[in-house]
Amino acid sequence: MPGLRTNKKQDIIQAATLLFAAQGFDGTTTLQISKKARITEPVIYYHFTAKDQLFTGIISETFARYFAHLDGLPQKTRTEFEKIANLIALHLDIVEEMPDQIYLAASACPARLKDPDGVCRRNIETMHRRLKNYLTGGLEAGIAWGEFYPVNVAATVDLLIILLVGLLRQKGLKVMQIKGIKQTAMDFCRRSLVKNRY
Amino acid sequence: MPGLRTNKKQDIIQAATLLFAAQGFDGTTTLQISKKARITEPVIYYHFTAKDQLFTGIISETFARYFAHLDGLPQKTRTEFEKIANLIALHLDIVEEMPDQIYLAASACPARLKDPDGVCRRNIETMHRRLKNYLTGGLEAGIAWGEFYPVNVAATVDLLIILLVGLLRQKGLKVMQIKGIKQTAMDFCRRSLVKNRY
Amino acid sequence: MPGLRTNKKQDIIQAATLLFAAQGFDGTTTLQISKKARITEPVIYYHFTAKDQLFTGIISETFARYFAHLDGLPQKTRTEFEKIANLIALHLDIVEEMPDQIYLAASACPARLKDPDGVCRRNIETMHRRLKNYLTGGLEAGIAWGEFYPVNVAATVDLLIILLVGLLRQKGLKVMQIKGIKQTAMDFCRRSLVKNRY
Amino acid sequence: MPGLRTNKKQDIIQAATLLFAAQGFDGTTTLQISKKARITEPVIYYHFTAKDQLFTGIISETFARYFAHLDGLPQKTRTEFEKIANLIALHLDIVEEMPDQIYLAASACPARLKDPDGVCRRNIETMHRRLKNYLTGGLEAGIAWGEFYPVNVAATVDLLIILLVGLLRQKGLKVMQIKGIKQTAMDFCRRSLVKNRY
DNA sequence: CATGAATGAGATTTCATTCAT
DNA sequence: GATGAATGAAATCTCATTCAT
Known part of the structure; x- marks a missing residue:
């Protein structure tokens, strides 16, 4: 063995x-x-084989797990907001699960990393693309059905991505001890997006 | 000359x-x-005198300008939300003004930076403390006056800081071409915080 | 300066x-x-820029000088054998002039030399090609005019190249203290090639 | 088994x-x-026991076979030139028989080879000594008997050694596809050395 | 016999920094 | 002020060799 x-x-x-x-x-x-x-x-x-390969290996593994999480998100939800809530929960959960890896993955590619296959760059691009698609779809549907306010979709998507990526990075930085952040983040976004709350 | x-x-x-x-x-x-x-x-x-000093010099200068911007924020505003809106505007404006510097400042201190005076670390801490104080004050007052929903103040403050720092960093990363982000961010936060909108 | x-x-x-x-x-x-x-x-x-470049630099310089010597050979000679005698003299002279460089140049390319431009390989090939052309021309003309015995041109050319390259390399190896070799080598080849000596 | x-x-x-x-x-x-x-x-x-010993083992074995070939050369021949012709044949045959080994053996000792017994160096010296003795004897006898031209023996011996070693090495380098080289080499040397050809 | 794993010694290369001019 | 040249320290990586199993 x-x-x-x-x-x-x-x-x-x-x-x-x-x-x-x-x-x-x-x-x-x-x-x-x-x-x-x-x-x-x-x-x-x-x-x-090299320091670079050690790094890209970690990055690959991390993104593989991250994308697996994304794949696990339900395509169909009762409300469109659930999708966004799920995304927030997913990001905060994965930070708990692997804080350092996810911090690395959410950061920019090191300038001097020899990465001929573009593992680092391409995974980051894929991440952004997938988030963008997922959020855009959710927002557009929610607006069409009257669940959401008629917001500027593109800009709101960017804003939410900034928020999600920020959540990933802050934990890694250990700058703050965030408690109750998950519920707070969900409520924050719900009030901002969902129309009829009474 | x-x-x-x-x-x-x-x-x-x-x-x-x-x-x-x-x-x-x-x-x-x-x-x-x-x-x-x-x-x-x-x-x-x-x-x-050294590469480190060149870096800390840039950081110092950047934070000085950033803090000057913060100092320029009005202590008194008609509504508490105005404070938050001002903060969002300030951060997006300073990114326009000095994108690279502000990206540096909003990032973590380099591990191998020789910084015996803690210029880098201390400025970042100060930045976070000031944002925290400013936002906490604003939120508490807004809640007390009934302007805001009765949110979890600490967690909401953290969330807003993540958002603000994320705004600073995203431009530096040049990942996205954000248009209409300022208005969208303000509206997003307003709907999330301010009670009576009709 | x-x-x-x-x-x-x-x-x-x-x-x-x-x-x-x-x-x-x-x-x-x-x-x-x-x-x-x-x-x-x-x-x-x-x-x-690197050890490899130091090596290829030496090789380039050496071949440049070697080829300059070859260029200096007269195209027209009284007899065809003079061409061959000149070649022998040239090789023994250049060994005297730069024994170590010429030993390097006459040796095979180092296996692990990083030489993306093929400086080493290409110069060696050029060297062989030029010697082959020069000798082939001389032999064929000499045979045609009846100056030389009607030898197997291709094989004789190879033999002479082996001899010339061997002369270049032996000095570098310092195995032997060759005296009177120039005259001896010329006479050796003359008797072997030139017909009517009386 | x-x-x-x-x-x-x-x-x-x-x-x-x-x-x-x-x-x-x-x-x-x-x-x-x-x-x-x-x-x-x-x-x-x-x-x-070590990489060095692997190398010296190959070298030893190669030289053993080479020297066995030399030992097999006839001491007595009808003409002195036959000795030289035999030597040429022997070298070209052994190159056919074991091209890589013989290339190694005919090359210089690796600078960093740990060879406390001097296996490499001593075999090369022995090779040169035996060639020198054999050729010197043959040439001197041939001159004395009037078979050969009265050449500079020492220099001619060196020249012939260079030629023989060159024949060993060129094959290894695979630079040229030598055909008819054996006959050509013999004829070349015969015309150069042997007096009365008619 | 054979192997996966490990290592000490050393090779090439980089880089912040200094110095003579 | 400015520069070409130089350097000490360290970083990445290689390799012959060993060892436990």
């Missing part, structure tokens, strides 16, 4: 994720990673 | 700001800065 | 040439080069 | 020979060898 006994590869991934999230890709050295993972530097290169 | 030729210092600052914003502090080399500023590397060290 | 005072670049080239010739490209480290040139390692990278 | 499975050792030797010949000793890694031999790296160390 080769590979069963050793979790060093996982140790490396975990250490790298923490450090990349805290210091950025360019700000993190392979020596730091090796120390945090309690291994020697070359072990990194035994398990990964 | 002393000072006429010294636009080189400004060239350096401008080049550094662009590069730091695009590539991060750790991802930007002094050689890149010197090339973009069309000078040689030692000139940087004539005008600045 | 920038660059006039410093001969460090030349020192590097000289040290590198010696070491590459003695130990091969893969067998020579930049540290060895820097020590032999009495400089520090990064100086190499100030003057050259 | 011991020895049936142990072709792995032969696989290693074969792979190493090919790679050493193509890339040099310093340019070849043990990983490359293990991959080409379709085994894992430690297997190399089961069969050989």
Whole structure:
């Protein structure tokens, strides 16, 4: 059973994720990673072909899980607002689940990352595209059915994306200890969008 | 005419700001800065004691202008929502005014920045504290006066900060071409907070 | 007068040439080069972009000089054998002139040399092609005029190339102290090729 | 059946020979060898104590065979030129027989080869010494008997060695497709050395 | 015998910074 | 003020070799 006994590869991934999230890709050295993972530097290169590949691996894995979450969102909901509420819940849940990874994923691609396949850039673009499509569809339908106020769809979509991405990033920054944020965020958006509340 | 030729210092600052914003502090080399500023590397060290000081200088200057904007906000307004609307406007305006600087300022401190005076960290903390105070005051007053819904103040403040900081950062990321965002953001928040709209 | 005072670049080239010739490209480290040139390692990278480029630079320069010598050969000669004698003289002279460079040039391209422009490979090919053309022309004419024995031209050309390249390489190997080799080589070839000697 | 499975050792030797010949000793890694031999790296160390020993083993074996060929040359021949012709034939035949090994053997010792017993260096020296003795004896006798022209023996010997070693190396370089080279080389040397041809 | 995993030593390269001029 | 040249320190990565199993 080769590979069963050793979790060093996982140790490396975990250490790298923490450090990349805290210091950025360019700000993190392979020596730091090796120390945090309690291994020697070359072990990194035994398990990964390069620092860049270690990073893109983490990013890929993270986006895979994120997109899996998105795929799990129901296409049909009783109200259109439920879609938006689900999206808020999803983003706050995934931050709980993997705060550092998701912080990395929601950040810009490191300038010096060698990423010939564009793993980083393309995943970010896909993320934005999917959010945009999902939100645009929901908003347009909600407006058409009279559930939502007749807002500027494009700008509101952008605003909501900023909010969602902001939620992903703030946790990673550990700047604030957000409590009750999920309910608050949902209520905030509901009052803003949904018409007949009485 | 002393000072006429010294636009080189400004060239350096401008080049550094662009590069730091695009590539991060750790991802930007002094050689890149010197090339973009069309000078040689030692000139940087004539005008600045170190790369770190060049960065903190930009950050300081940026926060100084940002705080000056905040200081200019009216303490007294006809409605409490006006305060929030002003804040939104201020943030979108300053992004227009100095997109790269403000992106830098709204980002986390570089891990390897030598910043013994804590210029970077302290300014960010101050920014968050001031936003928190300003928003908390506004929300509490608005709720007390019956202008606002009785929301969870702390969580709503955090949410608004996330939104405001997100607005600062998104422009820097150039991910989206936001049009009509200012009015949309204001309306979004108004509907969410202000009670009697008819 | 920038660059006039410093001969460090030349020192590097000289040290590198010696070491590459003695130990091969893969067998020579930049540290060895820097020590032999009495400089520090990064100086190499100030003057050259990489170890590979240092090598290909030497090779280019060497072949340029070699081809210049070839260009200087007379197109018209009293006898065809003079052409071959000139070629022998040229090769032994250039070995005297730059023994290490010419040894490098006459050797195979290092396996791990990063040489995207194919400087190394292409120069060697050109060298062989030019020798082949020159010798083939000479032999065919000499045979046609009855100056030479009617030899197998292609095979004789190959043989002469092996001899010429061998002359270039042996000096570099310092295996033997060749004296009177020039006259001997010429006589050897003359007797072998030229018909009526009496 | 011991020895049936142990072709792995032969696989290693074969792979190493090919790679050493193509890339040099310093340019070849043990990983490359293990991959080409379709085994894992430690297997190399089961069969050989070190990469150096693998190389010197190949060299030893090659020279052993080469010297056995030399030993097989007749001491007595009808003419002295036959000796030289035999030598040419021998070298071209052994290149056919083991092109990569012989290329390695005819090349210089790798600079970084750990070879405390001097296997590499000493074999090369022995090779040159034996060639020199054999050729010197033949030439001197041939001149004394009036079979050969009265050439400069030392220089002619060197020239012939250069030619013979060149024949060994050129094949390895695969630069040219030599046809009819054996007869041509013999004729070339005969005309050059042997007096009365009619 | 064989292998997956690991490592010490060292190779190439980068970069902030300095210095002589 | 300005520059070409240089450097110490460190970063990424490689590789021959070993070891536990």
